[in-house]
Amino acid sequence: MRLPRLFCDGMVLQRDCPVPVWGWAGKGQRVTVEIDGRQAQATAGADGKWQAALPAMKAGGPHTLTVRGDQTLTIRDVLIGEVWICSGQSNMEWPLEMTANAQAEVAAADCPQMRMFTLAQRIAMQPVDDVGGSWMASNPANAPAFSAVAYFFGREVHKRLGVPVGLINSSWGGTAAQAWTSREGLDAEPALHGYLKDLATVMADTPEQAMARYTAALVLARASLPQDAGNRGLAEGWAEFDHPDGDWKTMTLPTYWSMAGHATNGVFWFRRIVDIPEDWAGYDLLLGLGAADKNDDTYFNGQRVGGMTWAQNIDSWKTLRHYTVPAKLVRRGRNVIAVRVMSNYTGGGLVGPGSDMNLRPAGQVQTPIALQGEWRYKIEQDFGLVKGIVVPAVPLGQNLPTSLFNAMIAPLIPYAIRGAIWYQGESNAADAARYHTLFPTLIRDWRRRWGIGPFPFYFVQLANYGQANATPESDDSRWAELREAQSATRALANTGMAVTIDIGQADDIHPLNKRDVGLRLALNAMAMDYGQKVPHRGPCYRSLRKEENVLRLDFDHAQGLTGRDGKVLGFAVAGEDRVFHAAVARIEGSSVLASSPKVAAPLAARYGWADCPNCTLYNAAGLPAEPFRTDNWPVGPKLADRAH
Numbered sequence: 001m002r003l004p005r006l007f008c009d010g011m012v013l014q015r016d017c018p019v020p021v022w023g024w025a026g027k028g029q030r031v032t033v034e035i036d037g038r039q040a041q042a043t044a045g046a047d048g049k050w051q052a053a054l055p056a057m058k059a060g061g062p063h064t065l066t067v068r069g070d071q072t073l074t075i076r077d078v079l080i081g082e083v084w085i086c087s088g089q090s091n092m093e094w095p096l097e098m099t100a101n102a103q104a105e106v107a108a109a110d111c112p113q114m115r116m117f118t119l120a121q122r123i124a125m126q127p128v129d130d131v132g133g134s135w136m137a138s139n140p141a142n143a144p145a146f147s148a149v150a151y152f153f154g155r156e157v158h159k160r161l162g163v164p165v166g167l168i169n170s171s172w173g174g175t176a177a178q179a180w181t182s183r184e185g186l187d188a189e190p191a192l193h194g195y196l197k198d199l200a201t202v203m204a205d206t207p208e209q210a211m212a213r214y215t216a217a218l219v220l221a222r223a224s225l226p227q228d229a230g231n232r233g234l235a236e237g238w239a240e241f242d243h244p245d246g247d248w249k250t251m252t253l254p255t256y257w258s259m260a261g262h263a264t265n266g267v268f269w270f271r272r273i274v275d276i277p278e279d280w281a282g283y284d285l286l287l288g289l290g291a292a293d294k295n296d297d298t299y300f301n302g303q304r305v306g307g308m309t310w311a312q313n314i315d316s317w318k319t320l321r322h323y324t325v326p327a328k329l330v331r332r333g334r335n336v337i338a339v340r341v342m343s344n345y346t347g348g349g350l351v352g353p354g355s356d357m358n359l360r361p362a363g364q365v366q367t368p369i370a371l372q373g374e375w376r377y378k379i380e381q382d383f384g385l386v387k388g389i390v391v392p393a394v395p396l397g398q399n400l401p402t403s404l405f406n407a408m409i410a411p412l413i414p415y416a417i418r419g420a421i422w423y424q425g426e427s428n429a430a431d432a433a434r435y436h437t438l439f440p441t442l443i444r445d446w447r448r449r450w451g452i453g454p455f456p457f458y459f460v461q462l463a464n465y466g467q468a469n470a471t472p473e474s475d476d477s478r479w480a481e482l483r484e485a486q487s488a489t490r491a492l493a494n495t496g497m498a499v500t501i502d503i504g505q506a507d508d509i510h511p512l513n514k515r516d517v518g519l520r521l522a523l524n525a526m527a528m529d530y531g532q533k534v535p536h537r538g539p540c541y542r543s544l545r546k547e548e549n550v551l552r553l554d555f556d557h558a559q560g561l562t563g564r565d566g567k568v569l570g571f572a573v574a575g576e577d578r579v580f581h582a583a584v585a586r587i588e589g590s591s592v593l594a595s596s597p598k599v600a601a602p603l604a605a606r607y608g609w610a611d612c613p614n615c616t617l618y619n620a621a622g623l624p625a626e627p628f629r630t631d632n633w634p635v636g637p638k639l640a641d642r643a644h
Contacts, residue, residue, distance in 0.1 A: 001023065001024065001025045001026075001029075001031075001067070001069050001070065001071050001073060002023055002024050002073075003021075003022075003023040003067060003073060003075075004022065004023065004129070004130050004131070004411065005130055005131055005132060005133060005134070006117060006131065006133075006168075006412065006415055007021065007023070007065070007075055008075060008134055008135060009075055009076050009077050009135065010077050010078075010115055010134070010135035010136070010137060011065075011075065011078055011079075011115075011117075011135050011166070012078075012079045012080070012081055012082075012083055012115050012135070012164055012165065012166025013035075013054075013057070013078060013079070013080045013081075013083070013166075013416060014080075014081075014082070014083040014166075014416035014417055014418060015056070015057060015058060015059045015080045015081055015082065015163065016056050016057075016058070016059075017056050017416055017452075018053045018054065018055060018056060018416070019053065019054040019055075019056075019057070019416045020051055020052070020053050020414045020415065020416060021033045021040070021051070021052050021053070021054060021065075021067070022042075022049065022050060022051035022052070022414075023049075023050060023067065023073075024044070024048040024049055024050070025044040025048060025050055025069045025070070026044060026048065026069075026070065027044055027045070027046055027047075027048060028043060028044060029043070029044045029050075029069045029070060030042075030043055030069065031043070031044065031050050031052065031067060031068070031069045032052075032067070032068045032069075033052045033054060033065070033066070033067050034065070034066045034067075034068070035054060035057070035063050035064070035065045035066070035078065036057070036063045036064075038054055038055055038057065039054075040052035040053055040054050040055070044069075051414075057080050058080065059080050059081045059082075059163035059164060060079070060080055060164075061077075061078055061079035061080050061081075061164060062076070062077045062078060062079060063078045063079075063080065064076050064078065065078050079113060079115070079164035079166070080164065081113070081163040081164030081165055081166065082157055082161065082163060082164070082165050082166070082418050083165075083166040083167075083168065083415070083416065083417045083418055084150075084153070084154070084157075084165070084166070084167055084168070084417060084418055084419055084420065084421060085168050085170060085412065085417055085419070085420040085421070086147055086149070086150035086153070086167050086168060086169045086170070086171065086420070086421050086422075087169075087170045087171055087180065087408075087409070087420060087421075087422055087424070088171050088175075088422050088423040088424035088460075089171065089172065089173055089174055089175045089176075089423070089424045089425075089426060089427055090171075090172075090173030090174060090318075090426075090509075090510060091149065091423045091424075091426070091460070091509075091510060091511075091514075091517075092147055092149050092150065092169075092171040092421075092422070092423040092424065093147060093169075093171040093172060093173050094147065094148050094149070094510055094514060095144060095145050095146065095147070095148060095353075096109070096143050096144055096145070096146050096147075096148040096151050096514075097144035097145065097352070097353040097354075097355070098148075098351065098352060098353060098512070099148045099512050099513070099514045099515070100512040100513050100514075100515070101515075102144075102353075105143075105515070106140050106143050106144050107140055109138050109139060109140055109142075109143035109146075109151070110138070110139050110140060111137075111138040111139075111155065111158060112137045112138065112139065113158060113163075113164040113165070114137070114138040114151075114154050114155060114158050114164070114165045114166075114167070115135050115136060115137050115138065115164075115165070115166050115167070116135070116136055116138070116142075116146050116147070116150065116151070116154070116166075116167040116168075116169055117133050117134065117135045117136070117166070117167070117168045117169065118133050118136070118145070118146075118147070118169040119131045119132065119133045119168070119169065119170045119408050120132030120133055121172050121398070121408070122407045122408070123179075123396070123397065123398055123400065123403035123404060123406070123407050124403060124406040124407035125203070125400075125402075125403065125406065126406055127182075127405075127406045127410035127411070128406060128407055128410065128411050129410075129411055130411050131407075131408065131411045131412070135166075138151070138154075138155075144353065144355070146167075146169070147167070147169045147171060148514035148515075148518070149421070149423055149460070149514050149517050149518050149521070150167045150169050150421070150518070151167070151518065152514060152515050152517065152518025152519060152522075153167075153421055153518040153519075153521045153522050153525075154167045154518075155518070156518065156519055156522035156526075157522055157525060157526075157530075160522075160526055160530070160532065161530060168412060168415070168417075170408045170409060170412065171423075172398050172404060172408070173315070173318065174314070174315075174398070174399070174427055175398050175399055175404060175424070175427055176399045176427040176428050177424060177425075177427075177428055177435065177438050177439055177442050178192070178195045178399075178401040178402075178428075178438060179398060179399050179400060179401060179402065179403050179404040179405070180404045180405050180408075180409060180424075180442055181401070181402065181405055181438070181441060181442045181445050182402055182405045182406075182409075182410070182445050182449070183196065183199075183401075183402045184445070185405075185441055185442065185444070185445030185448075186401060186402065186441070188441070188445075189437055189438075189441050191434060191437045192434065192437060192438060192441060194434075195401040196401065198401060199400060199401045199402065202395050202396065202400060205395070207395070207396070210395035210396065211395055213395070214395045222310075222311075225344045225345055225386060226265065226266075226344045226383035226384075226386060227344070228267065228295075228342050228344070228381070229381055231297065231340065232380055232381075233267075233269045233340060233378070233380045234297075234299075234340070238269050238271070238338060238340075238378065238380075239299035239302050239303075239304075239336075239338040239340075240301075240302040240336075241301045241302050241335070241336050243271075243336075245271050245376045245378070248271065248376035248377060248378045249376070249377055249378070250374045250375065250376055250377070251270070251374070251375055251376075251377045252373060252374055252375075253270065253349070253350045253352070253354075253357070253371075253372060253373070253374075253375050254290050254349070254350050254351050254352025254353065254354050254357060254372060255349055255350075255351065255352075256293065256347055256348060256349040256351055256508055256512075257348050257349040257377075258347070258348065258349075258505065258507040258508050259349075259508075259512070260349075262348075262379075263385055263506060263507040264348075264382055264383065264384055264385055264507070265343050265344050265345065265346075265348055265383040265384065265385060265386040266342070266343070266344075266348070266379060266380070266381045266382040266383045266384075267340065267341070267342045267379070267380040267381040268340075268341050268348065268349070268377055268378070268379055268380065269338065269339070269340050269341075269377060269378045269379075269380055270338070270339045270341065270350060270375045270376070270377050271336060271337070271338045271339075271375060271376045271377070272336070272337045272338075272371060272375045272376070273334060273335070273336055274334075274335050274336075274337060274359060274369055274371070275333060275334060275335075275369075276330060276331060276332060276333060276334075276335050276369075277332075277366075278332050280330065280332075280361045280364075280366070281327075281330055281331070281332045282327055282330070283327055283330070283361040283362060283363070283364060284324050284325060284326055284327050284330075284361070284362040284363075285300075285324070285325035285327075285330055285359055285360065285361055285362065286322065286323075286324060286325075286359070286360050286361070286362050287300070287305065287306075287321075287322070287323045287324070287325050287337070287359050288320070288321070288322050288356045288357055288358050288359070288371075289320075289321040289322075289323075289339065289350060289356070289357055289371070290320055290321065290350060290351060290352035290353055290354065290356040290357050291317065291318050291319055291320055291321065291350075291351050291352065292308070292316070292321055292339065292341050292349075292350055292351070293316075293317040293318075293341070293343055293346075293347040293348055293349055293351050294309070294310040294316045294317045294341075294342065294343045294344075294345070294347070294348075295307070295308065295309040295310055295316065295341065295342040295343070296308055296321060296339055296340065296341050296342075297339070297340040298321065298323055298337070298338070298339045298340075299337070299338040299339070299340075300325045300329050300330075300335065300336070300337055300338075301329050301330075301331065301335055301336055302336075302338075303329050305323045305324065305325050305326070305329070306321065306323030306324075308321065310345075317343075317346075317347060320356055324362065325359075337359075337371070340380070342381075344383055344386055345386055346386075346507075346508060346509045346510075347508055347509070347510065350375075352372070354370075354372035357370070357371040357372045358370055358371055359371060385466075385506070385507055399427070405445075409446065410449075413449050413450055414450060414451065414452075416452075417450070417452075417455065418455070418456065418525075418529065419455045419456030419457060419458070419494075419525070419529065420446065420455065420456070420457050420458070421457075421458050421459070421460075421521050422457065422458070422459040422460070423459065423460040423517070424459075425439075425461075425462050425482050425483075425486060426462065426509060428482060429462070429478040429479055429481075429482045430478055432478060432481035432482040432484070432485050433481070433485075435482055435485040435486075436485045436488055439485060439486065439489050440489050440491075440492050443457050443489070443492055443495065444492070454492070454493045454494045455494065456494050456495075456496070456524075456525065456528065456529050457492070457494065457495050457496075458495065458496040458497070458498065458521050458524045458525060459486065459489070459495070459496075459497055459498070460497070460498045460500055460517055460520075460521065461483050461486045461487065461497050461498065461499050461500060461501070461626070461627075462479050462482055462483050462486070462500070462504075463500040463501065463503060463504025463505075463511050464500075464501050464502070464504035464505075464506065464611070464612040464613060464615070465479065465504050465505065465506065465508070465509050465511075465611060465612055466479065466506065466611035466612045477609060477610050477611050477635075478611065479610075479611040479612075480608070480609045480610055480611065480613075480627065480635075481635060483501075483608075483627050484627075484628075484629070487626060487627070487628065494528070496521075496524030496525075496528055496536065496537075497524075497626070498517060498520035498521045498523075498524065499520070499538050499623070499624050499625070499626050499627075500516070500517055500520070500624075501608050501613065501615050501624055501626075501627055502564075502615060502616075502624045503516050503517070504612070506612045520536075520623070523535070523536040523623075524536050535557070535559075535619065535620075535621035535623060536623075537556075537557040537623060537626075538557060538617075538618060538619055538621075538623035538624045538625050538626060539555040539556070539557055539558045539561060539590075539617055539618070539619050539623075539624075539625040539626070540555060540556050540557055540625070540626045540628070541553060541554075541555060541607070541625075541626070541628040541630070542554045542555055542556050544604075544605065544630045546602070546603075547593075549595055549599075549600060549601065549602065550593050550594065550595040550602070551573055551593070551594050551595065551602050551604075551605050551630075552588075552591050552592075552593055553591060553592045553593075553594060553605055553607075553630075554590060554591050555590050555591065555592070555625070556590075557619060557623075558589075558590035558591075558619055559590070559619055559620050559621075560619050560620020560621075561587050561589070561590055561591075561592070561617070561618075561619055561620075562587065562617075562618055562619070562620070563585075563587065563616045563617060563618075564616035564617075564618060565616070567616050568585040568586060568587060568592065568616060568617060569585075569614050569615065569616045570607050570608050570613050570614060570615035570616060570617065570625075570627075571583040571585040571592065571594045571605060571606070571607050572594075572596075572605065572606045572607075572609065573594050573595060573596050573599050573602040573604065573605050573606075574599060574602065574603065574604050574605075574606075574631070575599045575600065575601050575602055575603055576601070576603060578604075578631075578633055580604075580606060580609070581596040581598040581599055582596065583595060583596050583605065584596065584597075592617070603631070604629070604630045604631035604633070605629070605630050606628070606629040606630070606631070607625065607627055607628050607629075608625075608627030608628070609627065609629055613627070615627065
């Protein structure tokens with residue numbers, strides 16, 4: 001007998017609904033499932049699979065779940081409460097320990113009635129029946145690795161309802177929605193058949209052919225980025241033990257250098273003096289730096305001891321660096337660590353976690369030297385702020401259509417859940433037109449397979465990111481188009497959207513404010529699922545009226561409509577020429593009046609139509625207005641032009 005990995009000590013079961021329990025046993029074996037005196041029976045089929053359904057139970061616990069057949073399986077510390085699937089790409093995966101105010105948040109994460117099951121990341125070409133992972137209670141030891149968005153969402157749900165909360169984190173950075181959708185789901189929509197053709201092409205290739213095609217596409221994409229001009233710092237002695245660095249500035253690490261005031265991409269050098277105890281001399285040292293986003297070359301007393309590049313590892317931006325310092329380089333007393341970090345595409349820096357930044361002797365029980373804190377730094381190359389590129393999918397990798405549904409969603413079904421939260425879209429921004437069909441297809445696909453009706457599905461709209469648009473004349477914004485597709489998905493029943501157009505970071509695709517993201521998702525759940533009378537949407541466009549040379553835009557959810565710091569920014573208007581100009585906007589009740597001296601007869605208005613707009617419209621609840629446009633004019637260049 002065996003049970004899926006989801007059924008293990010510390011698990012959380014969904015309250016107030018039948019609870020499926022399943023597993024495998026010998027053919028024809030009778031199985032009894034029991035919890036707190038409630039029982040259900042099932043018989044294993046020819047394939048050994050059995051499934052029983054426990055009756056609905058009230059929130060509480062801990063309980064013990066017992067499964068009896070020709071042997072007895074016992075699962076302890078079982079709670080009953082609210083269970084949510086938490087899925088998407090890197091902004092859902094992003095850990096609590098790498099967010100704003102992380103140290104304080106982790107210290108306050110003692111909530112034993114909130115638990116998270118984080119799936120091991122894997123792909124599969126056919127649906128599989130089990131996953132890797134375990135249930136972990138929220139506490140300062142476990143919480144650092146929790147999905148931050150899921151954590152803040154779950155914490156708010158627990159705080160408001162006072163019941164246990166279970167969060168199933170099935171996420172993977174850099175992944176596209178077609179990978180999270182089943183083959184049958186994609187096949188049901190003719191507009192999505194291209195993904196299945198892509199899948200067939202990859203599967204028809206030999207591994208060598210697939211890798212050659214991928215490598216060529218990746219080389220082409222990376223060629224459009226600023227290139228490293230060479231290690232000038234090394235030539236000038238910046239790694240050397242005795243290099244005079246008194247004129248270098250200081251930066252507290254770990255951090256993204258954008259958070260330290262450098263909104264740019266480029267090459268930064270970091271230096272740190274460490275005082276080695278006398279009894280460490282003669283031993284190899286183990287050097288931990290946390291993650292370096294993206295390329296690093298690491299030196300100890302002028303000698304290179306390790307490094308990694310994005311070309312070697314597509315996940316180099318989040319891969320922890322652990323290097324061995326040979327004993328022959330180690331001196332008693334003063335030693336110097338120097339790290340050269342290059343990032344030519346989002347982010348940049350030594351980004352931690354801080355707990356992984358340390359130095360210790362190999363094979364010895366010694367207190368490590370902590371390396372988080374002040375480092376000296378100098379900029380070797382400044383690329384300016386680099387706009388994103390389209391990175392091709394790795395063959396037989398996590399972006400292959402259906403691969404993540406098969407491996408990381410299918411094995412969760414039919415676990416009893418309340419609903420799902422989702423943060424994804426960045427990897428589909430180059431193809432927003434298909435996302436209009438793809439995203440609602442994914443939602444319907446999951447709902448159909450769970451078979452519990454249109455369960456709640458709440459998602460995050462893409463935050464502001466990239467180069468700020470000084471003027472709105474260009475309507476080429478991939479992210480604005482993707483946001484529009486996300487907004488349109490709200491037409492599906494029982495869906496909701498957390499708008500984050502005000503809390504992103506222009507220079508980082510992974511904004512560190514995950515707290516407000518989780519809170520805004522939780523407000524949707526509170527209002528739409530749990531019957532609480534709380535504001536859950538910011539102002540949303542309803543209608544347009546033309547008044548001479550002014551457009552009056554009426555809004556719903558607009559009680560207390562206001563502009564941040566008294567300013568109403570983010571609007572643009574256009575006339576018959578379809579050229580948009582920044583608008584002067586003012587508030588009247590639940591309306592905004594927008595006009596421009598450059599547009600005598602305005603016909604259309606847009607709000608927040610840019611990769612990284614400056615949007616300042618809120619309601620009294622402090623929720624931001626949803627980006628929108630009133631026109632249906634064609635936008636942006638053709639995808640073929642955009643990709644190159």
